[in-house]
Amino acid sequence: MVEEVKELLNRGLTAAQVKFYGLEYRYIMLYLEQQMSYNEMFNRLNIAIRQFAKRQMTWFRKMEKSGLAIHWLKGEDELDEKVNEMFSVLKIKKSCEKC
Numbered sequence: 873m874v875e876e877v878k879e880l881l882n883r884g885l886t887a888a889q890v891k892f893y894g895l896e897y898r899y900i901m902l903y904l905e906q907q908m909s910y911n912e913m914f915n916r917l918n919i920a921i922r923q924f925a926k927r928q929m930t931w932f933r934k935m936e937k938s939g940l941a942i943h944w945l946k947g948e949d950e951l952d953e954k955v956n957e958m959f960s961v962l963k964i965k966k967s968c969e970k971c
Contacts, residue, residue, distance in 0.1 A: 874900055877900045
C-alpha cells in the first residue's frame with residue numbers, strides 16, 4: 873500500500889488529498905512525510921483500525937436497539953453464498969444464473 877500512495881503522489885495528488893482517502897492513507901502519508909517510523913506507523917495504524925471497528929460495532933448495536941434489523945453476512949462464506957443470502961433477505965428473485 874505504501875507503493876500505491878507513492879504512485880498517487882506521483883500522479884499529482886497532494887498529501888492532503890491522499891490523507892482524505894481514509895485511515896490507512898493518513899498513516900502511510902505520515903510515514904512518507906517522515907513524521908513516524910515504519911514500525912510506529914504500522915502499530916499506530918493497527919490500533920486505529922481496531923478503534924474504528926469498535927466504534928462501528930457500537931453504532932450498529934445502537935441501530936439494532938433502535939429497531940433496525942441488520943442482516944449480517946458471514947465473512948468466511950463464498951461470494952455466491954453471500955449474494956444468495958442478500959437476494960433472500962431482500963426477497964428478490966434472481967433473473968439470471970450469473971446474478
